[in-house]
Amino acid sequence: MTDKVVVITGGSRGIGRATALAAAARGFRVVIGYASNKEAADEVVSQIEGSNGKAIAVKCDVGSEADILALFKAADAFGTLGALVNNAGIVGKSGVRVDEMTADRIQRTMSVNITGSILCAREAVKRMSTKHGGKGGVIVNISSVAAKLGSANTYVDYAASKGAIDTFTVGLAQEVASEGIRVAGIRPGLIDTDIHASGGEPDRAHRLAHMVPMKRVGVAEEIANAVVWLMSDEASYVTGATLDVSGGR
C-alpha cells in the first residue's frame, strides 16, 4: 500500500478507468485526467470515494501543454507524486491508408499519443527525480501491439506513434534509472473498450478475436493489473521494458 499520488491520463474510461480503480484499491491517491467526458470521470471518482479511496478528476487534453501543466499543478495540491500512467491515446478513423491520410489527422495522433506522453513524463520527472529533490517513482507508458504489427490498412499512423512510445520508454528509463525512477511500458492487444468505436468500428476487437492465440479479446482490468504491478515494489528491478498483455497476439 502507498499514499502516493498517481496521475492517470485518460482515466475516465476504458483501460485508464480500470487502472484508476486498481490503483485506488492499492492505496494510491488518484488524479484522473479526462479529455471531455466529465460525467465519466466524476463517476470514477465517486466509485473510488465509495470504497474509501481518494481521487480527483481534472480536465486535461494531453494535446495541450497548458492542460498538462494544470493537471500536474492539481496533482501537487493533492499529495506527493509517486507514479504517472501515460494512458491517454487516440486512433484516427480505422481503414484509412497512408496515401489517404490528412496532415491534420497525423499531427493530432502524434500530438496526443507522443508529445502528450513526453510532456507528462517531463512533468513527472521534474517532481519524482532525486536529481530534482524528489523521492523517486514510476512511469508506465501504454503502448500497443500495433507498434510491432504496423496496423496496415487500419491506422499506420497510430501504430507508428506507439512505436515511438516504445523507444521513449527505453530512452527515458536509461536517462532516469539512477534517479529513483523506473519507466516501463505495456503493449495491450485487442481490449474491449470504446476506442474501437472512436475509430468507427465498434465491433473491431470482437471481429478480430479469432486472430488472437487465446481466441478472445482482453478486458481493461487485465491491463490495469499489469500496470499496478509495474507501479509496485514487486517490479523493483524492471525498467526500460515493455510487456505484451495481448493473449499472445
Ligand code: NAP
Ligand atoms: P478509450 O476507451 O477510448 O478511452 C480513452 C480515454 O482517454 C478516455 O478517458 C478519454 O477521455 C481519454 N482521452 C481521449 N483523448 C484524449 C486526449 N486528447 N487527452 C487526454 N485524454 C484523452 O481508450 P482505451 O481503449 O482505454 O485506450 C487507452 C490506451 O490504451 C490508449 O493509449 C490506447 O492506444 C491503448 N490501447 C488500447 C487498446 C484497445 O484495444 N482498447 C489496444 C492497445 C492499446 P474522455 O472520457 O474525456 O473522452
